[in-house]
Amino acid sequence: MNLFQLRAFDAVAREGSFTRAATRLFISQPAVTGHIKALEDHYQITLLRRTARRVELTEEGIKLAAITRAMFGLVDEAQVMLEANRQLLTGRLEVAADGPHLVMPMLANLRERYPGITVNLRLGNAQETLAALLSEHVDVAVLTDVEPRKGLTLRPLNQSRVCALVPAAHPWQALTDGIEIAQLDQVIMVLREPTSTTRRTFDQACAKAGVSPRVLLELDSREAVTEAVAAQLGVGVVASVEVSRDPRVCAVPINGTGLANRHMIGCMERRAELRLIKAFMALAPQSIG
Structure with a gap:
């Protein structure tokens, strides 16, 4: 025919x-x-x-x-x-992120520029987010401390530092210069699971400094850590870009080496020129100061 x-x-x-x-x-x-x-x-x-x-x-x-x-x-x-x-009047973008704090301003920028685009956002830990991107279940991902690899396009966003999370009335909350990592030795702590990027960075810094906190609880979300700290079950750790505005808790800088995390946005190299992915990647640096 x-x-x-x-x-x-x-x-x-x-x-x-x-x-x-x-x-x-x-x-x-x-x-x-x-x-x-x-x-x-x-x-x-x-x-x-x-x-x-x-x-x-x-x-x-x-x-x-x-x-x-x-x-x-x-x-x-x-x-x-x-x-x-x-023309980016319509379309659907699948996004993954290992936390909401960096990705939300990007999505706000995207919506302002291209209001017809629908976004599906999936949040998970660092491993889940990277796996979703590599398996192409998502188009783009906001990632932390991912090493360059063949077939993956990465663009840096910014850096954060690991902070101590303490109850609002804790004596450390008044220390504007922060605490030394050595002060966490034998301190009772409530932390994310060992596969968490923030937890992994903290553990490596502690090992390097010869510090041994007493881990009381291991929790699978930032929200759970915040609740545990607010309940005065122990001191937590949080990335500086993820500090909660919860008045019950306070983030205190930790002074020491190896406490920085690098945040980036990534997509598969072979799909980097697709118009919607390219547009989102281009908008991302504008949303992070």
């Missing part, structure tokens, strides 16, 4: 004229006539009756026109949808 022939027939059926059909399709009138003649000859059927004043559909032509109108109507819808997506 020749789609060019069907498209020519559909245009004539819609316009009721070979001349207007040619204008609609941006081809010559003889080309339209040739396509329809070839269609009729191939299937040994008469689809149109040509008179001096107008073009009329035969009974078979009416039946075929109902089919082609639906068929090419869907094609036109697809073209409109794809063109809108190309």
